[in-house]
Amino acid sequence: MRSFKASCARICPHVILCIFVAFMFLPLYLAIVAASHDGSTMMHAPLPIWPGTALFSNVKTVLTDGLVATGGEPVARMLLNSFLMAMLVASGKIFLALLSAFALVYFNFPGKRFCFALIFITMMLPVEVRIIPTFQLVASFGWLNSFAGLTLPLMASATATFLFRQFFKTIPGELVDAAKLDGAGPVRFFIDILLPLSKPHIASLFIIMFVYGWNQYLWPLLITTDTNMATIVMGIRYLAGVADQIPQWHYIMTVALIALLPPCLVVVTLQRWFEQGLRE
Amino acid sequence: MARFTQHSKTAFFFIVPQILVTLLFFIWPACGALLQSLFFSDAFGLHRSFAGLANFIDLFRSADYCQALWVTLLLAGSITFITMALGLALAVLVSGRRTGQQVYKTLLLWPYAVAPAVAAILWRFLFHPTLGWMTHILQAAGVDFNYVIHARQALAVVIMTASWQQFSYNFLFYFAALKMIPRGLIEAAIMDGASAWRRFWQIIFPLLSPTTFFLLTMNLIYSFFDTFGIIHVITNGGPGYSTTTLIYKVYEDGFVGMDSGSASAQSVVLMLLVIGLTLLQFRYLEKKVHYQ
Numbered sequence A: 001m002r003s004f005k006a007s008c009a010r011i012c013p014h015v016i017l018c019i020f021v022a023f024m025f026l027p028l029y030l031a032i033v034a035a036s037h038d039g040s041t042m043m044h045a046p047l048p049i050w051p052g053t054a055l056f057s058n059v060k061t062v063l064t065d066g067l068v069a070t071g072g073e074p075v076a077r078m079l080l081n082s083f084l085m086a087m088l089v090a091s092g093k094i095f096l097a098l099l100s101a102f103a104l105v106y107f108n109f110p111g112k113r114f115c116f117a118l119i120f121i122t123m124m125l126p127v128e129v130r131i132i133p134t135f136q137l138v139a140s141f142g143w144l145n146s147f148a149g150l151t152l153p154l155m156a157s158a159t160a161t162f163l164f165r166q167f168f169k170t171i172p173g174e175l176v177d178a179a180k181l182d183g184a185g186p187v188r189f190f191i192d193i194l195l196p197l198s199k200p201h202i203a204s205l206f207i208i209m210f211v212y213g214w215n216q217y218l219w220p221l222l223i224t225t226d227t228n229m230a231t232i233v234m235g236i237r238y239l240a241g242v243a244d245q246i247p248q249w250h251y252i253m254t255v256a257l258i259a260l261l262p263p264c265l266v267v268v269t270l271q272r273w274f275e276q277g278l279r280e
Numbered sequence B: 001m002a003r004f005t006q007h008s009k010t011a012f013f014f015i016v017p018q019i020l021v022t023l024l025f026f027i028w029p030a031c032g033a034l035l036q037s038l039f040f041s042d043a044f045g046l047h048r049s050f051a052g053l054a055n056f057i058d059l060f061r062s063a064d065y066c067q068a069l070w071v072t073l074l075l076a077g078s079i080t081f082i083t084m085a086l087g088l089a090l091a092v093l094v095s096g097r098r099t100g101q102q103v104y105k106t107l108l109l110w111p112y113a114v115a116p117a118v119a120a121i122l123w124r125f126l127f128h129p130t131l132g133w134m135t136h137i138l139q140a141a142g143v144d145f146n147y148v149i150h151a152r153q154a155l156a157v158v159i160m161t162a163s164w165q166q167f168s169y170n171f172l173f174y175f176a177a178l179k180m181i182p183r184g185l186i187e188a189a190i191m192d193g194a195s196a197w198r199r200f201w202q203i204i205f206p207l208l209s210p211t212t213f214f215l216l217t218m219n220l221i222y223s224f225f226d227t228f229g230i231i232h233v234i235t236n237g238g239p240g241y242s243t244t245t246l247i248y249k250v251y252e253d254g255f256v257g258m259d260s261g262s263a264s265a266q267s268v269v270l271m272l273l274v275i276g277l278t279l280l281q282f283r284y285l286e287k288k289v290h291y292q
Helices: A004-034 A053-063 A075-106 A112-122 A131-141 A147-154 A156-168 A173-181 A186-214 A220-222 A234-244 A249-269 A272-278 B006-038 B055-062 B064-094 B102-115 B116-128 B131-139 B150-182 B183-191 B196-207 B208-232 B246-256 B260-291
Strands: B039-041 B049-050
Touching: A004 A053, A004 B064, A004 B102, A004 B116, A004 B150, A053 A075, A053 B049, A053 B116, A075 A112, A075 A156, A075 A234, A075 A249, A112 A156, A112 B006, A131 A147, A131 A156, A131 A220, A131 B006, A131 B064, A131 B246, A131 B260, A147 A220, A156 A186, A156 B039, A173 A186, A173 B246, A186 A249, A186 A272, A186 B006, A220 A234, A220 B049, A220 B208, A234 A249, A234 B116, A234 B208, A249 B102, A249 B116, A272 B039, A272 B150, B006 B260, B039 B055, B039 B150, B055 B064, B055 B246, B055 B260, B064 B102, B064 B150, B064 B208, B064 B246, B102 B116, B102 B150, B102 B260, B116 B131, B116 B208, B150 B208, B208 B246, B208 B260
Parallel strands: none
Antiparallel strands: B039 B049
């Protein structure tokens, strides 16, 4: 009896965990099922519960031909846009944060406290709350349907700046003295000493920011009216809009799978960096 | 701290890009929102007249806005509670296992990387009124399920989707925090004969309180803003206005209804909300520094 109780206590958490993991994977599994059947199977209930064989032909159709539902725009184009946007947002944020943290830690200049306060305030202004005037501003620059309009308003990052500032402060001052003795100026010091030391932080922040950029929805929805500039996550919108009139769920789920694969792969394969970046 | 004291001009070159982006795309639009919220304007933006605080008073008098506020609070409360409770429970379960912790972590963390809008389309399909698998299961259980018609079911689908997506974040933070608790404390409690239940509530849970507080604010901010994609894809704010949240209403009034005065007033209210939450969080950060 005792051993039964003990083994139950050992097995129980395992069973609960497995059930929960299965639940988390449920939408993904059923999306794969839907994406691997042809259109006629997915039109009437009951839907199949086992994967079919049409996955590759669906992926091919979606990538190269596009669908009537998306305005005939191939998903490959949207993927490229998403990738460019995520890369630009991530590298832009890190670039700006590195430079400004360097200025804040290693220099004294008039208005330093003011600059710090300005950067701090951006933390309280996510794109959603300043969306209307930012949209008007970007429109007045003529930046609708451009990568500048898509990425620049998302680029300032207080969190990244604070992170680098915090990190730079832990670097011993002797390094600066040594660099000065060797005749290195600030730019030289930044490129040859600070950048290499910051590499792990840059990597982990990059992952977080890449996912952030890839998953943007509201901003690209407003800024891009041209289907040529659509990102894949907001491309879902076209599909969802017509889903009830033209049921093409096998294609919709294929697009959804393609849209979620890159950020998930990045996070899972670079898990160690990702977790470090989250916690900072 | 050793500094480059004689190079203050160089410093400007380094900080100017960030300040420029900040002023142009953050401060200027925020001031713009403040200003516009004080004016009436027509749909074409041709005429403006000073309105004082009338836009704000109208907001809080309108039944639609109060309902959106209520829906937002309901969503935020449910999502925050569900994700934190599940995140903590699962983190405790996983950290109690001797083997396979890493595997479980990998299996549970990936939904974080799924965009809210993409998560929404997956769940929308599962709950599709005629085709969805979930709908069939629910109907077999005798539930008249159609989220397109029933307001409560629409809310439940949105909460479900958001919780599914946000769970990973909570799980990861709780898991990391549990790892930081010194073994000695737990062992001492075991020696004193405290049951697992008491050990959890009287030792572990209080030690997790900084994480709990941090997650609380992060989950609230997530539910206020990031649920936009989910609502836009699944329910479009409906049926009626039953899933219209504050941020969805800003979008509706500002970009669909073209009432920029009211929408700006709504933005300002949201801004105040975020500022409040951020300041709260910073007080927590300060505390954390003190105790280290």
